[in-house]
Ligand SMILES: O=C(O)COP(=O)(O)O
């Protein structure tokens with residue numbers, strides 16, 4: 001392929017199937033993509049770093065919705081956000097009788113360094129109101145509620161990664177599925193929402209694929225997954 005753009009790709013809902021598993025066909029596609037690939041996710045850093053490692057690409061990662069930026073080839077590791085404030089919010093939420101909704105051994109938050117995630121089965125309204133009291137916001141990715149600083153975003157993270165790589169963020173093709181991808185959609189030159197995307201991502205996208213989940217990812221990059 002000629003003139004392949006650098007990619008910034010969301011994970012859950014975009015590289016996965018409808019059950020949340022990574023679609024295995026995406027792995028060689030990511031490895032063989034002829035331009036840089038940045039994984040931009042709400043998950044904590046070990047998940048996308050491991051994904052890059054096992055795919056066999058450089059670890060170029062925006063994690064925690066922009067709270068953590070890692071660029072392995074330029075020895076970059078940056079943190080944004082207010083972890084203490086996020087902890088104060090979830091402590092107050094638990095104090096008020098609610099639960100984060102994860103198992104006792106909480107792998108969702110264990111390696112999280114700048115924000116806190118709450119299971120979507122938990123009541124949203126009190127979480128939002130406590131977050132607002134602390135100057136934070138709650139982002140619903142469709143997979144979890146993330147309590148985060150409003151000035152942290154995947155899009156700002158992408159700008160940092162692009163700067164490290166000597167690329168213009170506007171050169172990127174962004175692909176995603178939810179409101180935590182809107183900021184990358186705004187920073188990237190072209191933004192594609194997969195068909196299963198939420199309203200915020202659909203509204204912010206330049207194009208929407210006909211196919212959902214990883215099939216939508218393939219459609220967005222113009223590759224036949226077969
Ligand atoms: O961690 C989440 O809640 C969603 O992750 P994603 O940004 O890769 O879709």
Ligand SMILES: [Mg+2]
Pocket residue numbers: 010011012013014141176177178
């Ligand atoms: Mg997603």
